Structure formats: C-alpha cells, structure tokens
Amino acid sequence: MRLDKYLCEAGYGTRSEVKKLLRSGVVTVNGKKITKPETKIQEGDRVCAAGKEATFSKVEYWMLHKPAGYISATEDKKLDTVLELLPENARSDLFPVGRLDRDTEGLLLLTNDGKLAHYLLSPKRHVDKTYYARIAGQVEPEHVQAFFEGLDIGDEKKTLPADLHILQSGPESEIEVTIREGRYHQVKRMFEAIGCEVTYLKRLSMGSLKLDESLKCGACRPLTETEIRNLKEETGCWME
Structure with missing residues (x-):
C-alpha cells in the first residue's frame, strides 16, 4: 500500500493533508x-x-x-x-448506527460496517432496544398491557409489542421499556399516547450490546471481539 493512502486510512486527514505531513x-x-507519499x-x-505509531483497521x-x-x-454546520x-x-x-435524539443519552454504536448497520436497523430484524426513562405522569399497570398490545402513535400501523417495566410509579415515574422497531421519537410518542411525557431518556442496550456503565457520559471505547x-451472530450478518 502507498504510504499516503495508509496514513489517510489511519485517520491523518485527506490525501493533501497527509502530503503536508x-x-x-x-x-x-x-x-x-x-517524505515521499508514493513510498x-x-x-x-x-x-x-x-x-x-500509526495503525488502522x-x-x-x-x-x-x-x-x-x-x-x-x-x-x-x-x-x-x-x-x-x-x-x-x-x-x-x-457513522452512528441509528439515531438518538439530541437530548437523549446512552448507548450509541458507531462503525463503518454498513452491512451490520443495515441488519441492526432493518425493520424485518426486530432488534430489541431497551431504554430507561423518567416520566412526568403516573405510569400504571394497565399501561404495561397497552404497550404489549401496541399503541396508536399517529402512524399507519400500531407499534409492535413493547415490554414496559415500571420501576417507580408516581407523579414522576421511572420505567424501562424494550421496543423492537425504531420509529421517529418512538418512545416519547408512546408515552404521549397514554397521556404522559418523557423528561429523561437513556438507551441501555441494542440487541446483545449493552452500555458499559463504566464509560463516563461522553466517553467511548472500541467494542470487544465478543461484542462484535x-x-x-444475532442478526445473521455472518450467514449471508
């Protein structure tokens, strides 16, 4: 491989920036x-x-x-x-695999593996995504059943069955919810459908990948070989 291409791949900038380097x-x-880029x-x-040392994968x-x-x-911009x-x-x-709203915290996967990203986001795969949320409004046991049956959030179809777990119920409730699709602002819209408002949202997991709680907010790390x-395996990305 040419040296300038290697340095570009290693994250040292564009071809012209690497030549300056x-x-x-x-x-x-x-x-x-x-000093010769064609080396x-x-x-x-x-x-x-x-x-x-300049390394890349x-x-x-x-x-x-x-x-x-x-x-x-x-x-x-x-x-x-x-x-x-x-x-x-x-x-x-x-690039980020899927989107978290600007005010949402938690797990986000970034990769350049387009195939895996497609498999994780494909509506046909129904990859579970679990969130923790604080809710303005009392979340009741009957809402657990409503989430499981699917909610009308203004789209053509109801949401797929979701697992709602109430951690604390009161004027401000705390919950964990697992959804199997990724519609626009889905978790927030689901709680709006039952007359509540999400005041804080954090994604805990996406499929088998769980947020490493030892990571401080704003920090990142490479995935382990086991996580990859x-x-x-769970998406079938290796099978096709």
Whole structure:
C-alpha cells in the first residue's frame, strides 16, 4: 500500500493533508524518515507520525456513551455531532448506527460496517432496544398491557409489542421499556399516547450490546471481539 493512502486510512486527514505531513519530516517507516507519499509499505512495517505509531483497521466498531447536546449525525454546520467525541485515531468514515435524539443519552454504536448497520436497523430484524426513562405522569399497570398490545402513535400501523417495566410509579415515574422497531421519537410518542411525557431518556442496550456503565457520559471505547461476534451472530450478518 502507498504510504499516503495508509496514513489517510489511519485517520491523518485527506490525501493533501497527509502530503503536508510527509513534507514536514515527521513520518518514519521502520525508524527511517520518509517524505515521499508514493513510498510502498509492507505488512509488518512500523509507521510512525510525530513519534506516535500509526495503525488502522478497515472496519471499526465503537461504543459511545452519548451525552445530551450532541446530534447523531456525521456532520452539521451548527450543532455538535457525536463524531466529535471519538478519539483522533478513529477512522474518518465512521457513522452512528441509528439515531438518538439530541437530548437523549446512552448507548450509541458507531462503525463503518454498513452491512451490520443495515441488519441492526432493518425493520424485518426486530432488534430489541431497551431504554430507561423518567416520566412526568403516573405510569400504571394497565399501561404495561397497552404497550404489549401496541399503541396508536399517529402512524399507519400500531407499534409492535413493547415490554414496559415500571420501576417507580408516581407523579414522576421511572420505567424501562424494550421496543423492537425504531420509529421517529418512538418512545416519547408512546408515552404521549397514554397521556404522559418523557423528561429523561437513556438507551441501555441494542440487541446483545449493552452500555458499559463504566464509560463516563461522553466517553467511548472500541467494542470487544465478543461484542462484535454476538451482534453479527444475532442478526445473521455472518450467514449471508
């Protein structure tokens, strides 16, 4: 592979930015300073930029503990995006798998694996997504059955059966809910349908992937091999 392409893939910028980096004389291959972008590198070569080893993988998977205030998009001219929370060495072609509202916190998967993202988001797959929420209004046992039967939230069809667990019932209730689809503002609209309002929402899991609670809000980490394997197995991504 050409050295400039390798550095681009490793997250050091565009081809022109990488050429500037090379001209500055801070790039070495196996300890030797290299300035020519067309230099070919082989597997096992050690590439460093400004004394830091430059590594990359073609496919990456990151777990983000999304904070409120960031939008689930790859770019926006006015608002902060979740990509700004990734480390500098993350690939530049990552994208969020699905969306969390700007004011919603919790688990967000970022990857450049388009096939897995499609499988996780496909309505036909019915991948479970579990949320914790605080609710303005009293959530009653009869609402558990209503969620299971499906609710009219103004779409053509009722929602699919959802599992509602009441953690605390009162003027402000606390719940966990598992849904099997991803309609626009779905959890908020489901509670509006029963006369309540979501005041805080946090996603806890998506399929087998659970939020690592040791991650501080705003922090991220690469997925483990086990987490990646479980996601691919449960969606059938490896089978087709």
